[in-house]
Amino acid sequence: MRLTAETSAARLVGRLSRAVGRGGGTTLPGKLIWKVDPGALDALAARLPAGVAVVSATNGKTTTAAMLARILGSRHRLAWNNSGANLASGVASTLLSATDADLGLLEVDEFALPEVMRRVRPRVVSLGNLFRDQLDRYGELEHIAERWRSAVGALSPRSTLVVNADDPLVADLAEGHEHVLRFGVDDPRLARPALQHAADSKYCVRCGSPYAYAAAYVGHLGDYRCPSCGHARPPLDVAARSIDLQGLDSSVFDLVTPAGTVRVTLPLPGLYNVYNALAAAASALVLDAGLDEIVAGLQSFTAAFGRFERIGVGDRRILILLIKNPAGANEAVRTLEEGGVPGTLVIALNDRIADGRDVSWIWDVDFEPLLEAADRIVVSGERAAELALRFTYAGFPPAQLEVVPDLREALDRGLELVPPGGELAVLPTYTAMLAVRAIAVERGLVRPYWEEAG
Amino acid sequence: MNIRVAHLYPDYLNIYADRGNIAVLTRRAALRGHALEVTGVEPGDVLRPEEFDLLYVGGGQDREQALVAPDLAARGDDLRRAVDTGTAVLAVCGGYQLLGRGYRGRDGSWLPGAGVFPLETVAGETRLIGDVLLEADLGDGVTTAVAGFENHAGRTLLDAGATALGRVLAGHGNDGASGLEGCRAGAAVGTYLHGPLLPRNPELADWLLARALEHAGGPGVLEPLPDELERLAHAVSAGRARSRGGRRRR
Numbered sequence: 027m028r029l030t031a032e033t034s035a036a037r038l039v040g041r042l043s044r045a046v047g048r049g050g051g052t053t054l055p056g057k058l059i060w061k062v063d064p065g066a067l068d069a070l071a072a073r074l075p076a077g078v079a080v081v082s083a084t085n086g087k088t089t090t091a092a093m094l095a096r097i098l099g100s101r102h103r104l105a106w107n108n109s110g111a112n113l114a115s116g117v118a119s120t121l122l123s124a125t126d127a128d129l130g131l132l133e134v135d136e137f138a139l140p141e142v143m144r145r146v147r148p149r150v151v152s153l154g155n156l157f158r159d160q161l162d163r164y165g166e167l168e169h170i171a172e173r174w175r176s177a178v179g180a181l182s183p184r185s186t187l188v189v190n191a192d193d194p195l196v197a198d199l200a201e202g203h204e205h206v207l208r209f210g211v212d213d214p215r216l217a218r219p220a221l222q223h224a225a226d227s228k229y230c231v232r233c234g235s236p237y238a239y240a241a242a243y244v245g246h247l248g249d250y251r252c253p254s255c256g257h258a259r260p261p262l263d264v265a266a267r268s269i270d271l272q273g274l275d276s277s278v279f280d281l282v283t284p285a286g287t288v289r290v291t292l293p294l295p296g297l298y299n300v301y302n303a304l305a306a307a308a309s310a311l312v313l314d315a316g317l318d319e320i321v322a323g324l325q326s327f328t329a330a331f332g333r334f335e336r337i338g339v340g341d342r343r344i345l346i347l348l349i350k351n352p353a354g355a356n357e358a359v360r361t362l363e364e365g366g367v368p369g370t371l372v373i374a375l376n377d378r379i380a381d382g383r384d385v386s387w388i389w390d391v392d393f394e395p396l397l398e399a400a401d402r403i404v405v406s407g408e409r410a411a412e413l414a415l416r417f418t419y420a421g422f423p424p425a426q427l428e429v430v431p432d433l434r435e436a437l438d439r440g441l442e443l444v445p446p447g448g449e450l451a452v453l454p455t456y457t458a459m460l461a462v463r464a465i466a467v468e469r470g471l472v473r474p475y476w477e478e479a480g
Numbered sequence: 481m482n483i484r485v486a487h488l489y490p491d492y493l494n495i496y497a498d499r500g501n502i503a504v505l506t507r508r509a510a511l512r513g514h515a516l517e518v519t520g521v522e523p524g525d526v527l528r529p530e531e532f533d534l535l536y537v538g539g540g541q542d543r544e545q546a547l548v549a550p551d552l553a554a555r556g557d558d559l560r561r562a563v564d565t566g567t568a569v570l571a572v573c574g575g576y577q578l579l580g581r582g583y584r585g586r587d588g589s590w591l592p593g594a595g596v597f598p599l600e601t602v603a604g605e606t607r608l609i610g611d612v613l614l615e616a617d618l619g620d621g622v623t624t625a626v627a628g629f630e631n632h633a634g635r636t637l638l639d640a641g642a643t644a645l646g647r648v649l650a651g652h653g654n655d656g657a658s659g660l661e662g663c664r665a666g667a668a669v670g671t672y673l674h675g676p677l678l679p680r681n682p683e684l685a686d687w688l689l690a691r692a693l694e695h696a697g698g699p700g701v702l703e704p705l706p707d708e709l710e711r712l713a714h715a716v717s718a719g720r721a722r723s724r725g726g727r728r729r730r
Contacts, residue, residue, distance in 0.1 A: 389497030
């Protein structure tokens, strides 16, 4: 009965936290229960009759989980951490507050994944990708992969792994597990001409030789084969074929699954979102969703907050594209390129823990297509000057660059530079994105995330 | 003039935005009318280091470092000869470790290095992570404050009589104990500082460029640049080191 007393106390904290307006009360109750009794997480998860689905990845976990929620929302009552609180304490909060849920849907931080998996005993685990990200916080890629490997090793043989076959390191984790669904992209027309500068995992996981890519799609994700030992991308169970990227509006593709093939219009730009859709579709299949439900869910999807989110500001709009590491930022750049680079950009770099304290990653992002096309760039955030150096050393004219560390002022300045009817692209790091949204909430342009319907 | 730069293992050692350091050298040279000619060198490629004015070695993840270490160690004699005749070197993080005599792993394993710097590195139990500020001594009475970010498990121990790049004002440095950071041997500089290092440390960038220019037969002085953004970035980074440098993590 200890669980009951603790959970009531923790729920009370959640209400208090919301009442004083602190971050929607997202993690405070979870932090409390996580501190008092981490084992409560096991019990909270075990209460869910339809079990738990877990989603992790360096990039796209929030979007993948949101897609899955869209697909499963009509059939299940979800315990879903849609506020981005993806550490163990956030998971605990979510499970605490969703008292009438039957299915857990948890986006989980890469580092927190082993602990969360051990406690919530998921039915399905979706592993999307591993990119270099916040090395000061997560350490090296191999280190995260090792943690994931031990988590997968401890997983019940009855659980299903959904893995990205196009990521050599991630695909390799599933080797030897009984129930696996492998997803990937199968459309060489969309391959990049070469691996990007920041590509990771480009050496064979078995023998260390460089992989040869028949097609490289996003970062090091693609159709790889080791010329030396033959280690290659495994056959795909769920694939995207005949992909048609339609600028900033949508992507259309054939979703090929063991349950059949359907053409999907995903109302989100970018090949990386096709990967997210594949992860969501494969996970939904494991959770017994029908192909029609999957298509309906994906086609009615709207972006997770701060990830390609449009906000109207009078007669202008701002378009927010979160950037947080080289691979993700490269895809944001590619998306803007495909839709036509806006004349004015605000790019904001913070260096708090959630952003990564080490800002060197901005030099690994291929910002150059934006620099070639933009008329004016306003750099902002606590490390605005570092962005200014990144762009001026790349040859961007100093006269077209403005350094405005204060985000509020930077947004105002950016909007001032955009003609009526135009759109301002804003590329913030994580905490800068939260700040941009807070400014939008304060000005009555959007509702706070904790009030948004799932 | 043409300044010839050999960039060692750009495909393997590039974890901390090493191309930023090359971009800074390239542009600062161009602004003074000089051209940087950069040649990438991968394992197995022919390299005659004395034909270059500056050698650059960046940092990598453990796996990539282990993949290039034997190739680099085999070039030790050539590299030492080049450094003795005035070729400038910038080696960062993993590159810095690999240019020492070697790296002792936690399991006792020994990864031999190129032996350019008089030092050894021993794996530690914790990683030394955070913002750093140094008082760097570039010889001949030239000192400059250098700001950057460190993230390393290795503890680097300088031989007696070896010269550090600088004294740690905030952060961990070579081993978290000696108060020293990096190593300098003539025009060869090794350091744990990335961020990348050179954009916000223009005096160090120009010092390296001037040494490379001298080796190329040019003048050893460069006209100053305004560097307003550089100073702004340096000030923020130095402030970070003072307020939060030097935490440890398992």
